[in-house]
Amino acid sequence: MTQTNTIGWNLKNSYQSLPELFYSDAEPTASKNPEIVFFNRALARSLELDDEALQSENGKDILAGNTVPERAKTIAQSYAGHQFGSFTRLGDGRAILLGEQQTKDRALYDIQLKGAGKTWYSRGGDGLASIGPMLREYVISEAMHGLGIPTTRSLAVVKSDDMVVREQPLKRGILTRVAKSHLRVGTFQYANVWGEESDVQKLADYAIERHYPHLMAESKPYEKFFEAVLEEQAQLISSWQLVGFIHGVMNTDNMSICGETIDYGPCAFMNTFDLSTVFSSIDVQGRYKFGNQPAIAHWNLTRFAETLLPLFDENQEKAIDKAKNMLEEFFPRFNELWLDGMRAKLGLFESYKTDYSLVVDLLDAMQAQQADYTDTFLALTFDKETEDTFTTTTEFKKWKQRWQERLGQEGQSWSDVQDNMKQHNPALIPRNHLVEDALQAAVQEEDYQPMQKLMDALENPYAHSSSQEALAQIPVPDTPYQTFCGT
Numbered sequence: 001m002t003q004t005n006t007i008g009w010n011l012k013n014s015y016q017s018l019p020e021l022f023y024s025d026a027e028p029t030a031s032k033n034p035e036i037v038f039f040n041r042a043l044a045r046s047l048e049l050d051d052e053a054l055q056s057e058n059g060k061d062i063l064a065g066n067t068v069p070e071r072a073k074t075i076a077q078s079y080a081g082h083q084f085g086s087f088t089r090l091g092d093g094r095a096i097l098l099g100e101q102q103t104k105d106r107a108l109y110d111i112q113l114k115g116a117g118k119t120w121y122s123r124g125g126d127g128l129a130s131i132g133p134m135l136r137e138y139v140i141s142e143a144m145h146g147l148g149i150p151t152t153r154s155l156a157v158v159k160s161d162d163m164v165v166r167e168q169p170l171k172r173g174i175l176t177r178v179a180k181s182h183l184r185v186g187t188f189q190y191a192n193v194w195g196e197e198s199d200v201q202k203l204a205d206y207a208i209e210r211h212y213p214h215l216m217a218e219s220k221p222y223e224k225f226f227e228a229v230l231e232e233q234a235q236l237i238s239s240w241q242l243v244g245f246i247h248g249v250m251n252t253d254n255m256s257i258c259g260e261t262i263d264y265g266p267c268a269f270m271n272t273f274d275l276s277t278v279f280s281s282i283d284v285q286g287r288y289k290f291g292n293q294p295a296i297a298h299w300n301l302t303r304f305a306e307t308l309l310p311l312f313d314e315n316q317e318k319a320i321d322k323a324k325n326m327l328e329e330f331f332p333r334f335n336e337l338w339l340d341g342m343r344a345k346l347g348l349f350e351s352y353k354t355d356y357s358l359v360v361d362l363l364d365a366m367q368a369q370q371a372d373y374t375d376t377f378l379a380l381t382f383d384k385e386t387e388d389t390f391t392t393t394t395e396f397k398k399w400k401q402r403w404q405e406r407l408g409q410e411g412q413s414w415s416d417v418q419d420n421m422k423q424h425n426p427a428l429i430p431r432n433h434l435v436e437d438a439l440q441a442a443v444q445e446e447d448y449q450p451m452q453k454l455m456d457a458l459e460n461p462y463a464h465s466s467s468q469e470a471l472a473q474i475p476v477p478d479t480p481y482q483t484f485c486g487t
């Protein structure tokens, strides 16, 4: 069933220009008595959608999977992936793409319903999602956006009276996810294994045209494409490391070709600085621990390069050499971006050779003393003590003196230094205890106020307002926290 277009839909289906191997048709499963519990007005407007109309009965029915917008050709996408290192055939088992909203600047945004019901790829699953994990994705993805980190966005969460069967029956939820695309490393792996060589090329051409159109005229477009994806990932992972974000499930199907953070399952932010931090209950080996994220990104990019080898060179040896050379660029580039980001967090404008050890010595001391990562940088920014008393230790005081000497060498005014630090050290992050409390109120009591309040505070974490300060308290002690790949 379609309806008149007062909402402003301008949906394209460019993805379906790819061979049918890459998708299968899918219809959303309707939901009973849907209610929009969160709606992202600013995002709706940036997509040139009428935010009032989208929240009306008609709009709600689309967000609830009960009807589809004009010209929507709904599909589920095929992909594969290395999950914790093992290769598997996957695909959208609980997500349905409505189409790509094209804005006036001709940009395309995937509009996808997550928890939309069974698709061809659902295997034994029900294709549904419970409300809690959808709310969690909403708050964390929007927090990431507020932090200035590329991410898929969340347009709305709809709750319905349908129940989904998990360990206990839970209310169904649907998240409307917005992404520059859902092309993944795993999409290339899928084409490589289940398609012809020409399918990988078609996919690469599509990805280049959609995300890196300036490379179309290059004489070696596929190498440039690979380098561009590598650069986006180096930037993305360095931005995660700088705020203490732990993705938790960096499988190759969860690495986006356009460099957005995607798939908010067991992710969480680190409190006390510790490179071995793992939150996910299923990551028993610590494969995706905080300190491993750059190495995993490199591993995933290696899997990506493998799919592109025939496009790099028809001579396999030469193709492998090219891939190796490009992959070698990852760590130097990541380190450069990360160190630049750390300098900014410390209010430094220039690069000195000694900066790396200055940064690492602070982090080592934080790790040894179990200091809170975010709070330590705030203490430096506002010249105050940390709640966990790390700043009263002799080790920290000695380090602070070195830092002040280093600042003195640049001779910037304190107000310029502090401004730089305020822009790079968030006043707050979505602390696990705050997220859990807000989710509990939303899911158990249908009280959405705590979550709204948290999201408002996270909208611009670099504002350093008094309302943010009230939510910035660190958990003392930092109690162990576990996340689950909730569906």
Ligand code: AMP
Pocket: 090, 091, 092, 093, 094, 095, 121, 122, 123, 124, 125, 126, 127, 128, 129, 254, 263, 265, 485, 487
């Ligand atoms: P994820 O953990 O979200 O990356 O999902 C891994 C794979 O499992 C993807 O192919 C999902 O589509 C699929 N999946 C997750 N939950 C469900 C579900 N409730 N029903 C069917 N497929 C699912």
Ligand code: MG
Pocket: 253, 254, 263
């Ligand atoms: Mg996934």
